[in-house]
Amino acid sequence: MTDLRDAAMTSKAWPFEEARRVLKRYEKAPPEKGYVLFETGYGPSGLPHIGTFGEVLRTTMVRRAFEVISDIPTKLISFSDDVDGMRKVPGNVPNRGMMAEHLQRPLTSVPDPFGTHESFGHHNNAMLRRFLDTFGFEYDFISATEFYASGQFDEILKLAVERYDDIMKVMLKSLRDERQQTYSIFLPIHPETGRVLYVPMKSVNSADHTITFDDEEGREWTLPVTGGHVKLQWKPDFGARWAALGVDFEMFGKDHSTNAPIYSRICEILGTKAPETYSYELFLDEHGQKISKSSGNGISIDEWLTYASTESLSYFMYAKPKTAKRMHFDVIPKAVDEYHQQLRAYADQDTAKRLANPVFHIHGHNVPASTMVVPxxxxxxxxxxxxxxxxxxxxxxxxxxxxxxxxxxxxxxxxxxxxxxxxxxxxxxxxRQFRAATDQERAAMEELVVCLRDAEKALDVIARKNAQEGKDMPLPAVNWQDDEFLQSIVFAIGKTHGFDPLRAWFSGLYEVLLGASQGPRFGGFIALYGIDETVKLIEDGLAGRLIG
Incomplete structure (x- = not known):
């Protein structure tokens, strides 16, 4: 364990770099609350998308890395901001007309269009938890509805009233002139309509921790800030939540990065050290557009798991979090094969290389062996x-x-x-789009058929390739089950038939025989598919039987 911890303290893997920043917070004394708190936030205005999952996964990776370098206990909280008012009806849900009647009401007060839960917010929270449970995450779930209504947030809300002017100074600097005139950090929830109101405050009363305002019809109301009668605007809510929970680490998308100093300053005004933060690049769909909960573009978690393992998705999430990634179906095969390449490599790596291997951060200390003998x-x-x-x-x-x-x-x-x-x-x-072979490709494929039927011809083409390259090399042993031997035949035919660049030969094989622009290592394909089957495939391709 000592060697592992020593290696982790110098590892350049990004989860260890982040874990060391968190540990530095407590180099003088352990946390008074008794644990280090990692948090992820979720806005349930739409169905959870794969980026939401990625945030929890990546935070879990930092948490695991922290547990390697420190004995301080840890917790992970998944916090749902489900008191947020529904600003628009998501485009990917049923019964949209019914939902339109509940605009600006908290998401946990909007009826569930799917008819399975007590509200739309509860439905989306349940989906999030199901996704997280599928991957075995250890976390505590907190609903903002319960957090506000139960009184857990009351002391911080009272402090926000008492330090209202200081928080407003921070916020007003970030707003346009017209917004400054009506802005308040507090959003009252109308006692009659249940709508979240964006109205100016007539007064904020530190003596009894109440706010006074006129509703949209001009009627005056006074409400306590405690007990779920108000919510905070989202930027102050971010910082206040950090202060209330004592958050030590939170990551968020690049779109939050300009607001991070605001969140941190509000947390500090409310008497708590701001957490360490990490900004990751956004996920994009196949057209390069940001993935959105409300539009439902990009791949969902369920869709990925229809075509590949949970581990392949975790691998995709680990790699290069500071780089924008396109989340579309074409990335799945590559992620699967790269994940298994890393599994195979892990077995023979030293400690430092293992800590830099993505599979350590996916599996922790229990990295399995790969049983994928075919990519x-x-x-x-x-x-x-x-x-x-x-x-x-x-x-x-x-x-x-x-x-x-x-x-x-x-x-x-x-x-x-x-x-x-x-x-x-x-x-x-x-x-798939098959095409006819060019004259050059046809001649090469016809010779490949001859070589696959006759070992002497196969060795002859390899010898001709060696002579063409001026190499005096021994000929390989004939082994029709060996993908290396078969690959050497395919390679030699491409060289002796003058394909330049050589990849044009392989592209021809893929496009004529597989109907695709890319394909496998062809020697391995022959070994797997079989000699006789490959010969027939080539004959069918040359005869045009694969087209149409």
Whole structure:
């Protein structure tokens, strides 16, 4: 453990860098509350999207890293700002007409359009918790509705009244002139309509911690700031929540970064040290637009898990959080294969490299071994050429390539085979475009067929390639199950037929035989699909039988 902690204290992996910043807060004394608090926030104005999940996952990674370098206990809170008034009806929910009648009411007072929960806010909170529970996160959930109404927030709200002028000075500097005239940090909840009101204050009374205001019809009201009668505007709410809970670390999207100093200053005015913060880049859809809860663009968590494992999604979230990422279906195969590459690498790495490996931050100290003996991208191509509708058909090919593999011994591979068939049918099959071979490609593919049928011809083309390159190399041993031997044949044919650049040869194979612009390492594909099957595939491609 000492060696691990020493290595973690110098690791450049971003979760350890953030964990060390948190630890520095308590280099003189441990936290009075007895633990270090990590927080994530969620605004349930729409269905939880994959970015919401990513925020909890990444915060959990920092929390795990902290637990490596410190013995101070930790907690993670997922906080839902469900008192927020519904400003617009989300575009991806049913019964939108009914919801329109409840604009500006707190989300936990808006009826659930799905008819499954007591409110829209409760529905979205339940969805968030289901997603988080799917991934086994350890967290405490807090609803702002309960936080305000139960009195847990009362002392900070009273302090906000007493220090109202100081907080207003911070806020007014950030507002346009016209907004300054009507702005207040307090948003009263109308006693009759239940709507969250954006109205100016006539008075803020520190003696009895009440606010006085006129509603939209000009009627005067006085309400206590405690007990859930008001809520704070979202920027003051951020800082006040930090102060009330004693938050030590929170991350948020880049769109919050300009407001972070405001959150921190309000937290300090309310008597608490502001937390360490981390700003990550936003998730984008396939068109480069920011993923939005209300529009429902991008991939949902359920959609990702329809086509790939939870671990592959965690891997995608770990990598380069400071870089904007496009969240669309094309990224899934790459994430799956890179995750398993890192698993295989982990087994032979020293401590420092393990701490920099994404799989450590996904699994902690219990990193599993990969049982994926065939890459996911290869399974997709196998599903394509074999027309497999059930994973059992893929296993027939897999066992030819890896006789010792089985669904029981290779659960990762078995799961991936099912995912590959689903992904192929939904995304690859509808977009396949086969074309005819050029004269150069036809001649090369015809020779490839000859070489796959005759070992002597195969060795001859390899020898010709070596001579062309001026290399005096021994010829490889003939092994029709060895993907390296098969790859050397494919490579040699591309060289001797004058493809320049050589990738044009491989592109031709993919486009003529697989109907795609990219594809697998072709020697490995032949070994997996089979010699006779590959020969027939090439003959069908050259005869034009794959087109249309």
């Amino acid at each position: 996911f991208a290869m399974l997709l191509n196998l599903a394509s050429v074999s027309g497999a509708e059930e994973k059992e058909k893929l296993w027939g090919f897999i066992n030819r390539y890896a006789p010792d593999a089985s669904p029981e011994k290779n659960p990762d591979l078995d799961q991936a085979a099912g995912f590959a068939i689903r992904y192929y049918n939904d995304f690859v099959k509808p977009t």
